[in-house]
Amino acid sequence: MEPPMKLLLVEDDATTAAYVAKGLREEGHVVDHLSDGREALVQAMAGGYDVLIVDRMLPGLDGLSLVRALRSAKVTAPAIFLTAMGGVDDRIEGLRAGGDDYLVKPFAFGELSARIDVLGRRAAQPVVETVLKAGDLVMDLIARKVTRAGREIDLLPREFALLEHLLRRKGRVQTRTMLLESVWDLSFDPQTNVVETHISRLRAKVDKPFGRDLIRTVRGAGYRIED
Amino acid sequence: MAPRFLRLLSRSAGSTPVRQAMALVAVFAVVNLVTLGLAYVSLRNAAGQVMQANLAQLMAGFEVAASPAAAEVMVMAAADAADPAHRVFAYIAPDGRVTGNADARLSPDGVEIRPMPEGRPLGRDGYMPLIRPMAGGVLIIGESLTPIRELGRTFLGLLALGLGPTVLISLGLGAMLAARARARVERIESALARLSEGALDTRIAAESGRADDLARIGARINRMAEAQEAATEALKQVSADIAHDLKTPLQRMTVLLHDLRDGLADGSREAGLADRALSEAEGAVAVFQGLLRIAQIEGGGARRAFGPVELNALAAGMAELYGPAAEDSGHPLTLELSPAPVTVAGDRDLLGQALANLIENALRHTPEGTAITLRTGIEDGRPMLEVADRGAGIPEGEREKVLRRLYRLERSRTTPGHGLGLSLVAATARLHGAGLALLDNAPGLRVRIAFPPG
Numbered sequence: 001m002e003p004p005m006k007l008l009l010v011e012d013d014a015t016t017a018a019y020v021a022k023g024l025r026e027e028g029h030v031v032d033h034l035s036d037g038r039e040a041l042v043q044a045m046a047g048g049y050d051v052l053i054v055d056r057m058l059p060g061l062d063g064l065s066l067v068r069a070l071r072s073a074k075v076t077a078p079a080i081f082l083t084a085m086g087g088v089d090d091r092i093e094g095l096r097a098g099g100d101d102y103l104v105k106p107f108a109f110g111e112l113s114a115r116i117d118v119l120g121r122r123a124a125q126p127v128v129e130t131v132l133k134a135g136d137l138v139m140d141l142i143a144r145k146v147t148r149a150g151r152e153i154d155l156l157p158r159e160f161a162l163l164e165h166l167l168r169r170k171g172r173v174q175t176r177t178m179l180l181e182s183v184w185d186l187s188f189d190p191q192t193n194v195v196e197t198h199i200s201r202l203r204a205k206v207d208k209p210f211g212r213d214l215i216r217t218v219r220g221a222g223y224r225i226e227d
Numbered sequence: 228m229a230p231r232f233l234r235l236l237s238r239s240a241g242s243t244p245v246r247q248a249m250a251l252v253a254v255f256a257v258v259n260l261v262t263l264g265l266a267y268v269s270l271r272n273a274a275g276q277v278m279q280a281n282l283a284q285l286m287a288g289f290e291v292a293a294s295p296a297a298a299e300v301m302v303m304a305a306a307d308a309a310d311p312a313h314r315v316f317a318y319i320a321p322d323g324r325v326t327g328n329a330d331a332r333l334s335p336d337g338v339e340i341r342p343m344p345e346g347r348p349l350g351r352d353g354y355m356p357l358i359r360p361m362a363g364g365v366l367i368i369g370e371s372l373t374p375i376r377e378l379g380r381t382f383l384g385l386l387a388l389g390l391g392p393t394v395l396i397s398l399g400l401g402a403m404l405a406a407r408a409r410a411r412v413e414r415i416e417s418a419l420a421r422l423s424e425g426a427l428d429t430r431i432a433a434e435s436g437r438a439d440d441l442a443r444i445g446a447r448i449n450r451m452a453e454a455q456e457a458a459t460e461a462l463k464q465v466s467a468d469i470a471h472d473l474k475t476p477l478q479r480m481t482v483l484l485h486d487l488r489d490g491l492a493d494g495s496r497e498a499g500l501a502d503r504a505l506s507e508a509e510g511a512v513a514v515f516q517g518l519l520r521i522a523q524i525e526g527g528g529a530r531r532a533f534g535p536v537e538l539n540a541l542a543a544g545m546a547e548l549y550g551p552a553a554e555d556s557g558h559p560l561t562l563e564l565s566p567a568p569v570t571v572a573g574d575r576d577l578l579g580q581a582l583a584n585l586i587e588n589a590l591r592h593t594p595e596g597t598a599i600t601l602r603t604g605i606e607d608g609r610p611m612l613e614v615a616d617r618g619a620g621i622p623e624g625e626r627e628k629v630l631r632r633l634y635r636l637e638r639s640r641t642t643p644g645h646g647l648g649l650s651l652v653a654a655t656a657r658l659h660g661a662g663l664a665l666l667d668n669a670p671g672l673r674v675r676i677a678f679p680p681g
Contacts, residue, residue, distance in 0.1 A: 013478065015479040015483075016475070016478050016479060016482060019482040019486065057467075057471050084467070084470040084473075084474035084478075085466070085467055085470050085519070092532065106474060106477045106478035106480070106482075106508065106512060107478070107481075108485060109482075109485060184544070186548075186579060187576050188576065188579070188580045190548075190549075190583050190587065191513070191587055192552050192590060193552060194548050194549055194551075194552045197552040197555055198548075200551075201551050219493075220485070220488075
C-alpha cells in the first residue's frame with residue numbers, strides 16, 4: 001500500500017462531497033472538505049496538500065478562478081476539476097486555468113480515485129526506466145521486447161503501448177477513459193467497448209498462455225496490472 | 228508614379244467612389260464640350276461675317292474700274308500692298324490673263340487659288356473668296372481663313388486646358404478616396420469573416436471624427452456582434468445552469484446507486500437491478516452530453532481549436548481503435564486510404580469523434596458479417612472522408628430525417644444508441660464548412676464528409 005495523501009476537496013454539493021470524502025478516507029487518505037471557493041483559497045494557500053479536487057461551480061469563488069489564483073501564488077499542488085459541463089471548450093479552459101485533470105459529472109468514484117492516484121504520484125515517479133517488470137513479465141523498452149517466463153511475446157505497437165502504460169502504473173487502477181486519453185489520445189467516450197476488446201486481445205497474449213492473470217479487472221473502475 | 232497610379236485605378240475600378248468620380252468627370256466633360264462648342268460656333272460665324280463684310284467693302288473699291296486695263300492697274304496696286312498669305316487679289320481679264328498676287332482659275336465649284344509663279348507663298352489654311360464680274364473679266368478677292376482656324380485651335384487648347392487637369396484631378400481624388408474607403412471596407416469585411424467564424428469578441432475599431440456611412444455601418448455591426456455575443460454568453464450560461472442543475476441530481480443518483488451496489492452481492496437480483504439503473508443513468512448522461520456538445524459545436528466556439536488534421540492518420544487511428552471490437556462483432560473493417568496525405572484544417576477531437584460515431588453506427592445497425600470500409604481521398608480538389616457499409620442502408624426518404632437530433636429509424640428502435648450520433652457528425656461537418664452526404668452504397672450506406680477545397 002502506498003502512503004496516504006493529504007487531499008483538499010472543494011465541492012458545494014453535500015451528497016457528492018460526502019460520498020467522495022468517505023471513499024477517499026476509506027482508501028486511507030486524509031481529506032479536508034470545504035464548500036466555499038474563497039475559504040478554499042485561504043486553506044489551499046496554507047499548503048501541504050498533495051492533490052486538490054475542485055468543483056468548477058462554487059459559491060464565493062468559482063473553481064477556475066480558484067485554481068488560477070493558486071497558480072499565480074505559486075501553489076503547485078496538482079488539481080483535478082469536477083464539472084457538470086463536458087463541452088468541447090470546457091476541458092481546454094480547465095487545463096488552461098492551471099488544472100491538471102478534468103472529470104465530468106456524474107462520475108464513478110473509481111474514476112476519481114484512479115485519477116487522484118495518478119496526480120498524487122506524478123512527482124514521485126522514477127525518472128527513467130529501461131526495463132519494466134510485473135511478476136515474471138519483463139518489458140525491455142529499448143529492444144521493444146516483451147517476455148514472460150522467458151518466452152517472447154509478439155505484440156502489436158498499440159498493445160505494446162497499452163501494456164507499457166499499465167506497467168508504468170503497476171498496482172494502480174487505470175480507467176477506460178484514462179486509457180483512451182493516454183494510450184489513444186482521445187478525449188471523448190466511445191459508446192462501443194473498444195478498450196475492453198483491446199484489453200482482451202492483450203490478455204490473450206500476455207495472460208492466457210501462462211495460466212496466471214497479471215492484468216486484473218477492477219469492477220466499476222478499470223484495469224490494474226499486478227505482480 | 229504613373230504605373231502605380233494606373234494600378235491603383237484599375238484595382239479600384241470596382242469601388243463606388245471611383246465609379247462616381249468617373250461619372251462626374253464624364254458629366255463635366257460633356258458640359259464643357261457643349262458650352263465651348265457653342266461658343267466656338269458663334270464666334271466663328273461672327274468672324275466669318277466680319278470677313279465677308281470686309282471683302283464686300285474691298286470689292287466696292289474696285290467698282291469704279293471701267294475697263295479691263297483700269298481694273299488690272301487697280302488690282303496690281305492693291306496686290307502689291309497685300310501679303311498673299313493674308314489676302315489675295317486676282318483679276319481674270321476677258322482674255323484669260325490673271326493679274327494679282329495669286330493665280331486663280333474658275334472652276335465649277337467656285338474658284339481655285341494657287342500661288343503666282345515666282346510670287347510669294349500663300350497661306351496654309353485656305354481662303355474665303357468673293358467673286359465678282361468686273362469690266363468684262365472676273366475679280367477674286369480672298370481673305371485667308373487662318374484667323375478662323377486659329378480660333379478653332381484656341382478653343383481646342385481651352386478644351387484641353389480645362390478638361391485634362393479636371394479629369395486627372397478627379398480620377399486621382401477618386402482613386403485616393405477609393406483606396407481609403409476600400410481599406411475601411413476591408414476592415415469591415417475581415418471583421419465580419421471573423422464574426423461568422425465564431426470569434427464573437429471581434430469589433431471594428433472606431434475611427435475618431437468620422438460619422439459617415441461606413442462608420443455607421445461599423446457601429447451597427449459592433450452592436451450586432453455585442454448582441455450576438457451576449458446571446459451566446461446567455462446560452463452558454465443557461466447550458467451551464469441546466470448542466471449543473473441536471474447533473475448534480477444525476478451525480479447524486481449515481482453516488483447513491485454505487486453505494487447501494489457496493490452493499491449487494493454480485494449476481495443477486497438486486498445487484499442486477501442496481502447495475503441496470505446505473506447504466507440507465509449513464510444513458511441519460513450520454514444523451515445530455517451529446518446535446519450539450521452539439522449545441523456548443525453549433526455555437527461555433529470550437530473553431531478556435533482548429534489545426535491541421537491528416538485524414539489518413541485519423542482514419543488509420545480509428546480503424547486501429549475499433550479493429551478488435553469490429554472483428555469481435557463480425558464486421559470486417561478495411562481501410563482504403565489516399566496514397567498521398569490528405570490534410571484539412573479542423574478540430575482533431577471533433578473529427579475523430581465524428582468518424583467514431585459513423586463507425587459505431589455501422590457496427591450497430593448492420594448485421595454480423597457486414598463489411599465496413601473507411602476511405603479517404605481527394606475529389607475535385609475536396610478532401611473527403613467516407614464510411615461505407617454493406618448493410619441495409621437507409622431508405623432515401625429517411626436520409627434527411629436521420630440527421631435530426633434524437634431521430635431513429637423504426638427498425639433501429641431496439642438497437643442501442645441515442646440517436647445523436649449523426650446529428651453530431653452533421654454539426655461537426657457544418658463547423659468545418661464540409662458537406663455531409665448520405666449515399667446509396669448499393670447495397671448499404673455510404674456517409675461522405677467532403678471538406679472545402681484546401
